[in-house]
Amino acid sequence: MTDFLTITDLSYAYPGNAVPALSDVSLRVAHGEFACIVGPSGCGKSTLLNILSGLATPTVGTVTVDGIPLVVDGVDQRVPRPRLGYLFQDPRLLPWRSVRKNIELALKAADVPRIEWRERADRYLDLCEIGQFAESWPGSLSGGQRQRVAIARALAIEPACVLLDEPFSALDEVTGRSLRGKLLELWAKAGQTFIFITHSIREAVFLADHVYVMAPGPGRVLERVTIDIPRPRRYESAAIAQVEGHMIDSVLQYWTTDDNAGSAA
Incomplete structure (x- = not known):
């Protein structure tokens, strides 16, 4: 399956901020894939979507969407972008x-x-x-x-692609579960590429083919996790809980090591 999105060595800094919002981010999303980007507040998830949608240009890095180089070495190529849908929390x-x-x-x-x-x-x-x-x-x-x-x-x-920025986080749990199921039905019918941002690892595992786990300070990708659980999935299934648990352990271990390294420095 060919890649729809390729991001290579991308960094982004807001003017006046000492710590970049994103640093050395690389990821790829295949055509028709449901990809999730998960991480805590402040890790640059929404900034990444702004770059994909053309609302921001990375300081450095390359972004290719549907075979079109949109940004090369931090320079906006000023080319027509593939049509994107955008779904917000509100x-x-x-x-x-x-x-x-x-x-x-x-x-x-x-x-x-x-x-x-x-x-x-x-x-x-x-x-x-x-x-x-x-x-x-x-x-x-x-x-x-x-x-x-x-x-x-x-x-x-x-x-060509739908960007979704925590669209269900403000809903009650029952409504959220119902809409997650409906969203997967629509994705399966449309065959479009979905890139979904969330802070919920359980939500990401339920929805995604692959999950990118990010950390803040600056925002970076810790790991790419392939979700091999067959579809259709049940939100409360033991298989999803098991993958969620492994991901949480991995993230906590990384953050603990990272914090200790920072303290030692």
């Missing part, structure tokens, strides 16, 4: 627009022909099991329903 729906109009706004921004808007909005709202609320106002929906609309909006532009 659904970010405009409250003065109906559910359908929110999706149509994204379709307009993606230069989708107007003649396709209604069919696409209806199709993806139905896929997310929220079609009956197409003419509703976002404020009348529950948190889980609004996030379903946000998923439909991200998929409706039919992107």
